[in-house]
Amino acid sequence: MFINFWYPLAKAGAVTDRPCPVRLLGHDFVVFRDSGGTAHCLANVCAHRGGSLAHGKVRGDCVECPYHGWQYDGTGQCTRVPAMGPEAKIPKRAKVDAYPTQERYGMIFAFLGDLPAADRPPLQEIAEWDAEGWRGTWVSWEWRAAFERAVENSLDPAHNEFVHPTHGYQGERPDYRVPDLTAIERDWGSGFSLTIRVPPIKDGALTDLNAEEREMYGASGHHGPNALWNQLHFTPTNWMHQYQFVAPVDEHTTRIFLLNMRNCWLESENDRRFDERNEITAGQDQTVLEKVRPPLAAHARTREVLTPADAIVVRYREWLNEWQAKGWRIDMQKVSRDSDRFATAIPCPARRTSKGWALDPAPMLAPQADPSTGVTGEC
Numbered sequence: 001m002f003i004n005f006w007y008p009l010a011k012a013g014a015v016t017d018r019p020c021p022v023r024l025l026g027h028d029f030v031v032f033r034d035s036g037g038t039a040h041c042l043a044n045v046c047a048h049r050g051g052s053l054a055h056g057k058v059r060g061d062c063v064e065c066p067y068h069g070w071q072y073d074g075t076g077q078c079t080r081v082p083a084m085g086p087e088a089k090i091p092k093r094a095k096v097d098a099y100p101t102q103e104r105y106g107m108i109f110a111f112l113g114d115l116p117a118a119d120r121p122p123l124q125e126i127a128e129w130d131a132e133g134w135r136g137t138w139v140s141w142e143w144r145a146a147f148e149r150a151v152e153n154s155l156d157p158a159h160n161e162f163v164h165p166t167h168g169y170q171g172e173r174p175d176y177r178v179p180d181l182t183a184i185e186r187d188w189g190s191g192f193s194l195t196i197r198v199p200p201i202k203d204g205a206l207t208d209l210n211a212e213e214r215e216m217y218g219a220s221g222h223h224g225p226n227a228l229w230n231q232l233h234f235t236p237t238n239w240m241h242q243y244q245f246v247a248p249v250d251e252h253t254t255r256i257f258l259l260n261m262r263n264c265w266l267e268s269e270n271d272r273r274f275d276e277r278n279e280i281t282a283g284q285d286q287t288v289l290e291k292v293r294p295p296l297a298a299h300a301r302t303r304e305v306l307t308p309a310d311a312i313v314v315r316y317r318e319w320l321n322e323w324q325a326k327g328w329r330i331d332m333q334k335v336s337r338d339s340d341r342f343a344t345a346i347p348c349p350a351r352r353t354s355k356g357w358a359l360d361p362a363p364m365l366a367p368q369a370d371p372s373t374g375v376t377g378e379c
Contacts, residue, residue, distance in 0.1 A: 001025045001147070001248045001330045002323050003346055003362070004113030005224045006123040008245040008257045011138065012106050015039055019063050021054035025112060026250045026335045027346055027362065029099075030054035034061040040074035041110040043097040043345040047078065047358040050343060053096075072096055076350065093356045097348035105129055105259060106138060107245065113328070114347040121188050124227040126243055128261040134241075136261040137271045139278050143256070145289040147226060147248035148297040148320070150256065153285055154220055154228045154244065155316055157181065157194060158309040163284050166199070178309040184221055190315040191221020191229070222316055225323065238264040242278075251332050252295055256282070325367040334363045 009015075009022050009031050020031040021044065028044035030053040042063065044054050051067030058064070062071035062079055071080040076098030078090050100111040105126055113120075128134040143150060153159060158178050162170060184191040198216045217233040228244040240262045247255040260278055297317075306314060323329065335344065347361040 001251075001332060002225045002320075002328045003330065003364075004115050004323075004326075004328045005111070005121055005226060006102070006109045007112050007226065008247050008255075009039075009041060009101075009108045009110050011140075011257075012039075012103055012108055015108060017058060019054045019056060019058060021052070023249050024247055025330060025346060025362075026332055026339075027344070028052070028054070029110070030063055031108060031110075032058050032063045034058075034074055036061075038074065039101050039103055039108045041099045041101050041108075042072060042074075042076050043348075043359065045096065045343045045345065045359060046070055046072075047094050047096055048081075070094070074098060076348070093358055095350075095354075095357070097345045097357075097359070098350065099346075099348050105136075105243075107257065109245075112346045114349050114351050116349060116352065121224055124223040124229065124243060124245070126259065126261070128241055128263075133266075134261050134263050135266045135271075136259050137275055138257060138259055139275050139282075140255065140257045141279070141282050141286070142249070143254050143286050143289060144252060145254055145286070145292070146251060146296050147246050147254045149289050149292060149295070150246055150254045150285075151222055151226065151228060152297065152313045152316060153289060154230065155191070155222060155312040156310065157192065157196075157218075157220075158307075159285075159288070160196075163288055164281055166281075181309070181311060183311070183315075184219065186221065186223070188224050189222040189227075189319065190312055191219060192312045193217065193219035193231075221312070222319075225320060234264075240264075240274075251336070258282070321367075324365060327364050327367075329365045331363040331365045 007024055010020055014020065015031050015033055022029045022031055029041055030044045031039060031041050033039050042053060044052055046053055046065040046067060048068055048070050051065040053063050053065050053072065056064045056066040059071055062073050064071045069082040070078055073079050076096045078094035081088055081090060102109045102123055109123055111120055161176060179194045179196060181192040181194055184193060195215050195217050219231040222228050226246040226248065230242040232240045240260060243259045245257045249255055258278060260274055262274060343359055344362045345359040351357065351361065
C-alpha cells in the first residue's frame, strides 16, 4: 500500500451531519463536514488518549472526541480541551494529521500523504462527467482480496475469456488467443488497447448488441497504484467508459467504487440494468480473486510463469517499484505486528513544516532490491 495518492473515502451523500469512520491503508480516518458543508479528513486517533473521533459528534466546524470532548478543526488542530477550562492554553502537540480533500464526481477523496500541493499526483480525471451525451452511475463493492490483485485483474486481458461469459467463449474456440496489445503510457500509469471478438449479449433491451458476434474495442489502464480506467466500445457509436477508484482497506480487504459512464441507452430506466450487469461482472471477478494464492501478489521471478498477455501487469509492478523507491510504500507487516501496542498515522503535509506529533508516522519500506519483471516470451 502506498501513501501520496488520492483515495476514495465515501460517496458525497453519505457524509452528512455526523462523523463518518473510514478505514484505508490499514489506518483509521474520520470524515466530517464543517458548518459550511466542506468535507474534512483527519486521522481517527485522538492525541489525548486514543479515542475514536469518528464515533464522536460534529460541533460547528470541529469533530469532538467522545472520550473527553477534545475538539479538532479541519486542519487537525485541537481547539478545545474541556478538562482545562474555557481559558486554557491548548498544548502545541494537541493535533492530529489532516489530509487535503476534494469533492468531485459525487465522491469525497483524500490525499493520504505528505507531499506539498505542487508535487502531488493528480486525481484521475473523468472527461465524460460533464460532457453532453453521457450518463453515469456509481456502484461499489468490497472483496476479501488484496488491492494489487484487484488492480492487476483489470489489467489482464486474458482472464475475460474464462471469467466473464459475455466477454468471450470460455476457451471453446480452437483459434483463441489474446490479440497483440497496443501499449499506452501516461504520466502516472500504463495501459493497453485491443480488439476482440465477443458473442451477442442476451438482453432484449440492448437490441444493437444481441444480433450476432461482433468485434469490440477495449482498453484498460491504471492511474497511480489504485485507480483504473476502462473503455468498452460495443459498436462504433455505443460506448461505455468506466472509472474505478480502489480503496485498500487492509492487506486482505479491498473496497472498490466504480463509475460507469455511457453514451447510449441514456434513459434513467436503464440505470439499474447497467448497474446490475456491472455487479454481476464484479462478482465473477470476486469469485476468482478471493481464491487466488497467495492472497498477496507474489512479485517474485521464480514464483510465477508470465506470458506476453501479462505485459501490462508487469509494467504496473514496475510503477509500484518506482513509487516504493521514492519511500511511499507502507511496511504493512510492521503496522500489523505493532497495531495492538502503537497507533501510527499516515503522514500529512503539515508534518513537513511542524514538529511535535503524538503519533509516529506509518513505517515505510525500503526500495525493493529485486523487482519482479520476469516474463516468459516477448512483451
